[in-house]
Amino acid sequence: xxxxxxxxxxxxxxxxxxxxxxxxxxxxxxxxxxxxxxxxxxxxxxxxxxxxxxxxxxxxxxxxxxxxxxxxxxxxxxxxxxxxxxxxxxxxxxxxxxxxxxxxxxxxxxxxxxxxxxxxxxxxxxxxxxxxxxxxxxxxxxxxxxxxxxxxxxxxxxxxxxxxxxxxxxxxxxxxxxxxxxxxxxxxxxxxxxxxxxxxxxxxxxxxxxxxxxxxxxxxxxxxxxxxxxxxxxxxxxxxxxxxxxxxxxxxxxxx
Ligand code: NAP
Numbered sequence: 090x091x092x093x094x095x096x097x098x099x100x101x102x103x104x105x106x107x108x109x110x111x112x113x114x115x116x117x118x119x120x121x122x123x124x125x126x127x128x129x130x131x132x133x134x135x136x137x138x139x140x141x142x143x144x145x146x147x148x149x150x151x152x153x154x155x156x157x158x159x160x161x162x163x164x165x166x167x168x169x170x171x172x173x174x175x176x177x178x179x180x181x182x183x184x185x186x187x188x189x190x191x192x193x194x195x196x197x198x199x200x201x202x203x204x205x206x207x208x209x210x211x212x213x214x215x216x217x218x219x220x221x222x223x224x225x226x227x228x229x230x231x232x233x234x235x236x237x238x239x240x241x242x243x244x245x246x247x248x249x250x251x252x253x254x255x256x257x258x259x260x261x262x263x264x265x266x267x268x269x270x271x272x273x274x275x276x277x278x279x280x281x282x283x284x285x286x287x288x289x290x291x292x293x294x295x296x297x298x299x300x301x302x303x304x305x306x307x308x309x310x311x312x313x314x315x316x317x318x319x320x321x322x323x324x325x326x327x328x329x330x331x332x333x334x335x336x337x338x339x340x341x342x343x344x345x
Pocket of ligand 1: 102103104105106108109110111129130131134153154155156180181182183184208233234235236277278279280281282283284285286
């Protein structure tokens with residue numbers, strides 16, 4: 090795997106800490122030879138990210154709050170000036186208000202619904218559009234989604250609706266960008282203990298049920314996700330686009 094992504098430039102959005110899915114993916118993508126650019130949301134998060142990447146060569150950390158069109162434009166302008174091109178983009182960003190994950194979906198506020206859609210679904214469209222002109226030699230873009238997009242998991246609520254929009258966006262983006270040689274996919278990950286996951290009330294129940302029901306009889310690891318990321322970012326997935334790739338030990342295939 091060591092040279093699989095040699096000299097590829099990959100932008101990773103959504104590292105909060107060492108437990109983040111994006112960080113697990115980043116470690117393997119880096120081992121495969123890629124040059125990494127990370128984003129952080131604001132000054133508060135900058136320090137934590139810089140500590141995490143301290144000692145790594147050839148890393149760039151840039152700000153980007155994905156709710157701001159200006160921030161997205163600035164991010165890709167800087168990448169264009171400093172690197173001249175981009176080969177891969179990992180979007181691992183989602184947000185919902187705590188109260189919208191605490192109660193019933195029927196009580197979701199208009200504000201909460203729109204905020205969750207904005208950060209968790211629209212941002213994928215916005216960053217894909219900004220990244221495409223830099224992917225002059227073709228490229229690979231993928232996002233992270235969850236089974237709550239098409240099944241009800243109590244407590245996942247508005248995030249499930251945002252993930253449904255994110256998955257539909259993946260297919261439309263794949264169609265629009267395919268003629269430029271840009272592939273767009275999503276990984277539907279099984280449950281992983283992260284800061285975001287802690288916000289979902291039923292998360293520990295979900296984590297307990299997967300090893301009992303999933304064909305692989307275990308929860309997935311960051312390494313499992315990193316392996317699939319290598320596939321999607323490399324030429325190994327040259328014929329794959331518009332796909333939702335389940336990395337969940339097969340849990341989604343089981344009826345009972
Ligand atoms: P995480 O470590 O908490 O990462 C979520 C990231 O989203 C954080 O880096 C956060 O930035 C970022 N973010 C939120 N709002 C943002 C904004 N306005 N601008 C820029 N960044 C923003 O949690 P995670 O579980 O790894 O989540 C990564 C992705 O995987 C999400 O899309 C999540 O839905 C998906 N996923 C997770 C699981 C799971 O079980 N954990 C399963 C399936 C899919 P800050 O650090 O600045 O807040």
